[in-house]
Structures are given as C-alpha cells and as structure tokens.
Amino acid sequence: MHITEGFLPPLHAVAWTAASLPFVFFSVYRVNRLMREKPEIKLLLAASGAFAFVISALKLPSVTGSCSHATGTGLGAILFGPSVMALLGTIVLAFQTLLLAHGGVTTLGANVFSMAIAGPWVAYAVLRSAKGLKAPLAAGVFLAAMLGDLATYLVTAGQLALAFPDPASGIVGSFLKFAGVFAPTQLPLAVVEGLLTVVIVNFLREYSGDELQNLRFLPKPLVSEARP
C-alpha cells in the first residue's frame, strides 16, 4: 500500500525520510562492501532487484475484486535478509514511483520505512523464531510473509494516523479508521501473499537448491539449510 505523492504533510514526509535514511545508508554500505568482495554479487543482486519489481507488479488473484499487488517484502527478507532488502526495496520503490507512478518522491521515505524496513524485519524475525521453535519450514515461511505484509500495512496505517489524527478520538481513533478502511483488501492480500510465498519457496527448494545455497547474503541461509 503506497502512500501517494503529496498525501503526507511536509513535516511528516521529512521525518519519515530521516527515519529511513540510517537503515538505507547501512544497507548501501553493506551491499557496496559485498560487491567489492565478490564482483559477481552485483549481477545477482541486480537480477534479484528486477525480480522483486516484476513480482510486485503482478496482479494478485483477489477475493474482494479490487486489484491488488504482492509486496514481495516477505520473500525478499527470506531470500536476502533484511539488511540487504533495505537497499533493494528502496530501489524497487523508487522504480515503482518513476515507472508506474505508484507512491511518490516526497513520500518515498515513509513508504521505504513501511515496505523496505518494517515488513522485511518482521518477516525475518518471524522466520527466525519459527525456526527456533522447530516449526515446519512451510509454516514459518507462510507466517513470515503474512505477518511481514500485515506489519507493512499496519505501519502505513500508523503513518497516516500520525499525520491525520482524528479531531474527536485522536491518533488511536484515526489509526483504527485507516486500518479499518484498508482491512478488506489488505487482510486477504496478506493471506494470499503468505500462500504465494510458500509456493515460490517450495518450488525453489525443489528445483534450484544449489542456487539457494549460493545466496549467502545471510549469515546462515535460512531456507537452504533445511533442505531434505
């Protein structure tokens, strides 16, 4: 769910950009170092970034009829880890703004915070804890993608609530308002995205386990480790 250009008041746009910058800078630093150590990583990251853009542009089958798109944040966090995902997600969001007119330049910071930072970190944390609890991989992947998606949506609702507090019930009321209005599309979307991510991860484990082994952006590859 992209916040459109000009929707946020200037102060909020600046504040969210400032909040996202440290994460993105750290990611730039880390990716740049990775690419220096292994030049071929650049091509792998480029392919992954383009993949993330294309998957997010695909229309999802939707229950409610309105057209909705996958976010790919969960999948990205599972495959590459959240610290790489901050930069890749920022690039993808910027491309969505410039090529599809989704989102905006001034709201890029807010969108990066919800989609490239909050979503991936939640997904990563969920997958980690599911692994810690010895849950089946499919369950972990499903929960990670679904909760990552939900986190993105709730953070966006929170951003809107902070920017436009309700005159009667304040920020809390406003949050419930925005969370409520987007819930009919976002809740089914999160479930569909969770299922979709499971299908993708299963497919990849079955047919390209070797490539997954090579995706060492993570300290320990979460998905490939559990190969049968």
Next chain:
Amino acid sequence: MRAIDHYAWTNRWRDWHPVEKGLPAISLLVLTLILPPLTTAPLVLAGAMLTTVYGAGIPWRTLVSVLAAPLMFLLAGIPFLAISVDFASGFDLALSPEGLQLALVTALRALAAMSCLAFLILTTPLTDGVLLLRRIGIPAGVIELILLIYRLIFVFSERALTGRQAQAARLGYSRLDRSVRSLGLLGGNLFQRALEQARRLEIGLMARGYTGELRVLPPQWKPSWTRLVAGMMGVGLVGLASGWLARSLS
C-alpha cells in the same frame, strides 16, 4: 509502465539536461507542499499539466492516466479524513466542516503534487536521473546496480507476461486456488531464470575482463542556463501568483 517509459525517451524535451527539468519540477513539488494548498494546488496543477502537454508534447490521455494512478488510494483514504470517529459514547461518526476542509486540502495537494511527479517521469528517462546520483555521493557500484536493475526489469516483465499468458491459456487462473498456485510457480520460475540470467551475465562479463566495474559512455548534454532560468522563473511565477491569490481572497 511501457507508456511512461516510452514518453520519457521520446518526448520533445528528451535531450535537455535532466537538471533543467528536474530542478523546476522538484521546486514546484516543494511549493505545493509548503504553501496553502487551496490557492496553490489549482495553479500548480494547471501549470504542470499545460507544460507537460504543450511543452513536452505528451498526449492528454497518457497524462491523465498517470494522474489517475493513485485514484484507488485517494478514494479509499480521503473520505475518512472528513469523517471523524468518536469512541467515548459507543461508536459515533461525525462529519465536521474542519474534516471536510482537511479532506479537500489533502486531495488537492496530492493531485497537484502528482502532476509535478507526472511531468518529471514523463519527460526524463530514469537513467538520466540516476547518473546524477553520483554527484550526491552514492557509490558508483550502487549506481551500476540500479542501472542493471532497470535493464533487467524489462527483460523479466516480458517473461512474466509470456508465462502468465501461457498459464492463463491452460486455465491456470480459473479459480482462486489455481491462481495462487500458478502465480507461485510463475514467481519461482522467474526467480530461477533471474539467477540463471545473472550467472550468464557474469560469465559473459568475466570473459570480457570484468573486475567489478561496468564502463559505459555517459550521454553528452548541453546544459542551457536559459532553459533552467526560464523554468525556475515559471515556478517563481506560480508561487507569487498563489501568494497574491491567497491575499486577495482572504
């Protein structure tokens, strides 16, 4: 996506230095955000749209379709700025004049800001802007990464469309459960082929002596101060006109 990229590369102002288009567009965007929207937004909207259509030669249809991109979001979000919810006594919905004003102001501001963005993305190819990122200290490697992603997006989206068509022809999207499965397989397939593409690129580049740097010939722009100053004066004019309008209306 095709339409925006197509006009970005073929419009009348294609060969201008990106700063000549970017600086006025961003300045106008900032004006839209900081000046009172009721008087500024209509002027910005008119100015940006007329410049896009009569200056850069973008068809109205394309411009309107770009402006309509956030329509769903606005339609869902704007009414809820006008309506206020109160939980103090059960569940009360109220429509206040201030709420209506806020909704109107936000919608106008978003629309005007969108027109600045539309001007920028319809007249300036993405790669032109990316090359300027180096000036603000983004590492060269990351810029190459961005340009590679730009290139690969078009390769992959063609594959995605073809794959989707093939699946649809085999009734892969006839039911919800099938759709999820088909889309998952398509995504998995795309990723696999993306990795393959990366490996092929790597081998091809290694064979040509790749050490981590892709050397390309940057485009040669002839910067024109006249155009830049004219653009900024246009923006200044919009700002002054909106200030005058605000004063004479109040």
